[in-house]
Amino acid sequence: MRIRIVGAGAMGRGIAQWAAVGGHTVELCDVRTEAVTAGVDFVRSMLERAVHKGRMSAEDSAAALERLVPLDDPWAPGPEVELVVEAVREDLDTKAEVFGKLEQALPESAVFATNTSSLSVTRIAASLRDPGRLAGLHFFNPVPLMKIVEVVPGAATRPGIPPVLTALVESCGHRAVTVADTPGFLVNHAGRGLVTEALALLEESVADPAGIDRIARDVLGLRMGPFELMDLTGLDVTAAVIDSIWQGFRHEARLRPSFLTPNRVTAGLHGRKTGQGWFAYGPDAPAPAPEPPVTGDAGRPVFVAGEEGDALRGELT
Structure with missing residues (x-):
């Protein structure tokens, strides 16, 4: 062809x-x-x-x-x-x-x-x-x-x-x-939760991008955190997708775009392709800070609700 x-x-x-x-x-x-x-x-x-x-x-x-x-x-x-x-x-x-x-x-x-x-x-x-x-x-x-x-x-x-x-x-x-011709189709619609919630956590100063990425990798088992992913895809592309899906679903509150992205897009902080996004790239970029190993004994609390809570609680303990 x-x-x-x-x-x-x-x-x-x-x-x-x-x-x-x-x-x-x-x-x-x-x-x-x-x-x-x-x-x-x-x-x-x-x-x-x-x-x-x-x-x-x-x-x-x-x-x-x-x-x-x-x-x-x-x-x-x-x-x-x-x-x-x-x-x-x-x-x-x-x-x-x-x-x-x-x-x-x-x-x-x-x-x-x-x-x-x-x-x-x-x-x-x-x-x-x-x-x-x-x-x-x-x-x-x-x-x-x-x-x-x-x-x-x-x-x-x-x-x-x-x-x-x-x-x-x-x-x-x-x-x-x-897949159907719906806002975000299948993968981007399903994936909005990760990026949108990560940006909301950053808005509320819960953690910095590196910290949120580490949680996503260590706890969710992802190969790449949401901010690393945005830098790879390009924030200009990600922001356009977020806006498009939000508008397509008639401004659904849970899909609300972050106020953090427009100014960063305007400033050219798009990620890897511009050399600077949530993180810096290129030969002059500082090396990533060393991370302590994940030991698995952090004692993270898990809250279980619903009728099947007792059975699920037993599986988790």
């Missing part, structure tokens, strides 16, 4: 690596030519790392890079393009403009997919002459490692498109889950 990926940021280049390794020809493009160059260099470095660690042969790495085609013009004619994956910023008008231009440039047979993490797929598709050709295909960062992909049919998506996207995802070694 020939796939055009529009947007060469963190998500776009990750999708490009995943698809090229999966055997597909990938056109990587962006309105910023420097982003395309950086994206290709990034994919090359990731493949070289995979070879160095013995996860891929040098021949397979070279073949994947051969299938990665940098494209200067996102709106260039592409008669052989079968699928477009859009991975631009999380803004409805921007995405609608991108697909409007692609609709002019590419054949009617090309399937359109948006990597939106929270916007309505139906609303994005509504701007097209043929809204039935578009569905959501939501990857998670880092794409090569995060194995789940949400396939999101909009209200007008043709029935044959989700199975095609599912087959593509699974043929490249990931797991496809078809």
Whole structure:
């Protein structure tokens, strides 16, 4: 399959690596030519790392890079393009403009997919002459490692498109889950509790970001705390998702966005990609403070309520 990926940021280049390794020809493009160059260099470095660690042969790495085609013009004619994956910023008008231009440039047979993490797929598709050709295909960062992909049919998506996207995802070694076109879909809706509550704890000065992350890792068993996760994803992206889900659920109180995020986004404190987020990154960043080992004897209180409380209390003691 020939796939055009529009947007060469963190998500776009990750999708490009995943698809090229999966055997597909990938056109990587962006309105910023420097982003395309950086994206290709990034994919090359990731493949070289995979070879160095013995996860891929040098021949397979070279073949994947051969299938990665940098494209200067996102709106260039592409008669052989079968699928477009859009991975631009999380803004409805921007995405609608991108697909409007692609609709002019590419054949009617090309399937359109948006990597939106929270916007309505139906609303994005509504701007097209043929809204039935578009569905959501939501990857998670880092794409090569995060194995789940949400396939999101909009209200007008043709029935044959989700199975095609599912087959593509699974043929490249990931797991496809078809979900409804609701705010945040499945994973981001479920995950709002962690980030929203972490920000609420910080608002109330319960603990600092490092302390909250440590609790999440040690007590919840997560590989990464919520503030580390926001820095990896990008606070600009996370804040947009939080706002979108809150608005989509008609300002549900439990999903209220934090007042901490807008100013940090405006200040460019987006995380790893800007060198400074909740934590500092880069060669000049201070090393993380040493953490004492978790001994398991902290004697944390556990409160049990409900009719089955006695049985559950017995299991916990």
